Amino acid sequence: MLSWNGRRGGLxxxxxxxxxxxxxxxLQSLLQYKDALWLAIWLAGLAALGVWDVLFLNRPAxxxxxxxxxxxxxxxxxxxxxxxxxxxxxxxxLHFFDHGRHRxxxxxxxxxxxxxxxxxxxxxxxxxxVVLTLLIRGEVLRQQASQLVVxxxxxxxxxxxxxxxLIRERIRHYRKLDFFDAMLCSGVREGRIINLEIxxxxxxxxxxxxxxxxxxxTVFLLCSVDFIIxxxxxxxxxxxxxxxxxxxxxxxxxSKQDILAISTVSTDPLALPDLFFEHLQGIxxxxxxxxxxxxxxxxxxxFVARRRLE
Amino acid sequence: MKRKLLEHxxxxxxxxxxxxxxxxxxxxxxxxxxxxxxxxVAEALGLRFLDFGDPLDRALYKESLDAFIPQQRERHxxxxxxILDARRxxxxxxxxxxxxxxxxxxxxxxxxxLGMYVQFILVYVVVxxxxxxxxxxxxxxxxxxxKQGTSSSLAQMMIVLTNDTxxxxxxxxxxxxxxxxxxxxxxxxxxxxxPAYVIAxxxxxxxxxxxxxxxxxxxxxxxxxxxxxxxxxxxFLVAExxxxxxETALVKNLNHxxxxxDPDGIYRGDxxxxxxxxxxxxxxxIYLNAHHQYLPALKEHAAFVVxxxxxxxxxxxxxxxxxxxxxxxxxxxxxxxxxVIVFAIYLLVKGTEVxxxxxxxxxxxxxxxRA
Numbered sequence: 001m002l003s004w005n006g007r008r009g010g011l012x013x014x015x016x017x018x019x020x021x022x023x024x025x026x027l028q029s030l031l032q033y034k035d036a037l038w039l040a041i042w043l044a045g046l047a048a049l050g051v052w053d054v055l056f057l058n059r060p061a062x063x064x065x066x067x068x069x070x071x072x073x074x075x076x077x078x079x080x081x082x083x084x085x086x087x088x089x090x091x092x093x094l095h096f097f098d099h100g101r102h103r104x105x106x107x108x109x110x111x112x113x114x115x116x117x118x119x120x121x122x123x124x125x126x127x128x129x130v131v132l133t134l135l136i137r138g139e140v141l142r143q144q145a146s147q148l149v150v151x152x153x154x155x156x157x158x159x160x161x162x163x164x165x166l167i168r169e170r171i172r173h174y175r176k177l178d179f180f181d182a183m184l185c186s187g188v189r190e191g192r193i194i195n196l197e198i199x200x201x202x203x204x205x206x207x208x209x210x211x212x213x214x215x216x217x218t219v220f221l222l223c224s225v226d227f228i229i230x231x232x233x234x235x236x237x238x239x240x241x242x243x244x245x246x247x248x249x250x251x252x253x254x255s256k257q258d259i260l261a262i263s264t265v266s267t268d269p270l271a272l273p274d275l276f277f278e279h280l281q282g283i284x285x286x287x288x289x290x291x292x293x294x295x296x297x298x299x300x301x302x303f304v305a306r307r308r309l310e
Numbered sequence: 311m312k313r314k315l316l317e318h319x320x321x322x323x324x325x326x327x328x329x330x331x332x333x334x335x336x337x338x339x340x341x342x343x344x345x346x347x348x349x350x351v352a353e354a355l356g357l358r359f360l361d362f363g364d365p366l367d368r369a370l371y372k373e374s375l376d377a378f379i380p381q382q383r384e385r386h387x388x389x390x391x392x393i394l395d396a397r398r399x400x401x402x403x404x405x406x407x408x409x410x411x412x413x414x415x416x417x418x419x420x421x422x423x424l425g426m427y428v429q430f431i432l433v434y435v436v437v438x439x440x441x442x443x444x445x446x447x448x449x450x451x452x453x454x455x456x457k458q459g460t461s462s463s464l465a466q467m468m469i470v471l472t473n474d475t476x477x478x479x480x481x482x483x484x485x486x487x488x489x490x491x492x493x494x495x496x497x498x499x500x501x502x503x504x505p506a507y508v509i510a511x512x513x514x515x516x517x518x519x520x521x522x523x524x525x526x527x528x529x530x531x532x533x534x535x536x537x538x539x540x541x542x543x544x545x546f547l548v549a550e551x552x553x554x555x556x557e558t559a560l561v562k563n564l565n566h567x568x569x570x571x572d573p574d575g576i577y578r579g580d581x582x583x584x585x586x587x588x589x590x591x592x593x594x595x596i597y598l599n600a601h602h603q604y605l606p607a608l609k610e611h612a613a614f615v616v617x618x619x620x621x622x623x624x625x626x627x628x629x630x631x632x633x634x635x636x637x638x639x640x641x642x643x644x645x646x647x648x649x650v651i652v653f654a655i656y657l658l659v660k661g662t663e664v665x666x667x668x669x670x671x672x673x674x675x676x677x678x679x680r681a
Contacts, residue, residue: 115328289508297534
């Protein structure tokens with residue numbers, strides 16, 4: 001019995017040891033996979049900020065900040081989905097027009113894409129927002145959800161070309177290899193080779209990297225456009241017209257005062273603690289934007305390094 | 311090369327034609343909208359001897375109409391209401407209140423916008439030149455430091471803390487110094503990733519944020535431009551350093567020490583030179599090839615910089631600058647002028663693309679020993 005107990009005890013210790021090893025391994029792999037580490041840092045940072053805001057930020061401001069953060073994340077996710085779809089469709093269309101001897105269709109599509117490419121993203125999105133304003137004023141878009149969807153679509157139009165370029169580059173790369181022709185000879189449809197073999201089986205990491213990059217870029221573009229609109233076009237087109245986002249929230253008078261307070265710290269260092277208690281709305285908004293941009297960049301670059309995508 | 315230039319020219323002509331077509335369409339639509347729709351109202355407002363602001367004139371007008379066509383009294387009342395509405399709109403609608411400025415595309419406006427455009431191009435050229443230099447310099451510096459085996463301040467701090475050979479107070483002081491350095495680097499990174507408007511508002515009470523110099527500084531350090539392209543150049547250097555010719559160069563005994571103290575190593579001053587040269591060092595070839603790969607990426611870099619400058623001018627409401635003017639035109643729905651400015655920006659981006667293509671071709675000819 002004793003030996004049996006001992007064995008059980010021994011086993012338990014062994015299990016505990018294994019558990020410890022596994023936990024150590026998890027931490028080690030997190031440290032090794034720096035992209036995962038930065039993802040954890042991003043989530044932990046936002047969670048810590050959330051807890052701090054719950055404790056010290058007044059209720060209306062907290063509600064506004066939460067709504068703005070959620071809307072920004074929703075639009076950014078929407079852009080990732082829309083631009084992936086648009087990029088996939090346009091890349092395949094270009095590929096089949098090019099190889100299917102539809103020269104005019106190919107030239108027309110290329111011209112349209114070049115036209116979009118040649119307009120700076122921010123200007124294009126701003127013009128898109130003019131259309132969005134007209135739709136909101138005309139009460140075509142009444143629901144906030146539909147407004148967010150249109151915002152995602154507008155930004156996607158000026159972002160999806162990155163996905164198109166990536167997919168075309170991947171197809172071009174694999175077309176040069178023997179397996180492409182071999183599969184064609186084996187009777188596998190070209191669409192299946194491209195979608196399943198090239199994109200799904202061999203390009204997921206590249207597409208995921210692009211998705212991370214687009215998420216970060218969208219946060220930047222969305223916040224910038226909303227800030228510009230709220231500051232520059234503040235008569236008719238204002239926060240009251242659009243769903244709140246982090247850029248719009250940053251452009252409010254309260255937030256701007258909070259950000260302005262940062263410069264007072266250089267002359268009066270004792271005012272530093274006030275930033276984290278009295279100027280929390282603006283500081284939290286700015287921190288969320290900047291921290292997200294930093295973390296997305298870090299996740300993206302470490303992901304590239306780990307998967308050797310360069 | 312000729313083919314590429316022709317493609318660019320064709321693209322400019324076609325896009326110009328599309329913009330021209332849209333501008334004319336918008337211009338006509340605006341002219342129609344600006345005019346009074348009801349011809350009877352337009353005719354009445356054209357009567358110079360009547361002042362519809364004066365109740366006596368209003369009564370005189372209505373009574374005259376009633377006297378001539380007595381069976382349409384209600385219609386006359388409605389017409390008078392419409393006339394008063396049109397007058398009210400002319401006085402109160404913000405679209406009519408864009409200063410004394412005439413609507414549509416005028417020579418005066420184009421001249422003013424041209425001045426702003428030239429200023430925008432100058433700022434853009436300066437920002438591009440400095441940011442390209444900075445990207446290559448800091449990318450090189452980062453590569454050299456990684457080859458020297460320099461680890462991050464936090465990693466160094468951990469090493470110092472676990473090093474028992476250093477006496478305790480000295481160890482903690484050193485660790486504290488490294489922690490402060492790590493925090494400073496973190497803060498620096500946060501600034502580099504901050505959108506321009508966050509930085510500008512943070513320093514608004516310290517500097518004149520409307521100055522061109524501040525705009526140039528913001529254009530370089532904000533919006534993540536610098537970090538992004540430093541990393542891009544660094545990635546090219548890393549990819550090049552893994553290639554076979556580097557191994558061959560090492561076998562052929564080229565210098566490969568990355569120490570800045572070693573006479574055969576890298577001289578720190580060379581890293582900061584505008585035309586970087588690392589004679590007799592393997593890094594010379596790594597750098598040249600990475601630089602060659604980086605040149606086509608300048609197109610993307612240029613688009614990024616233009617977007618950044620547009621954001622800075624618009625978000626900070628820098629008056630008298632091209633993009634603030636565009637924002638004003640959007641606000642006052644003068645879309646024809648907006649399209650003119652967008653086309654001007656398009657030309658700038660296109661001009662950069664042509665310039666980059668010419669440089670890439672020249673460089674390729676030089677490297678491939680083509681005539």
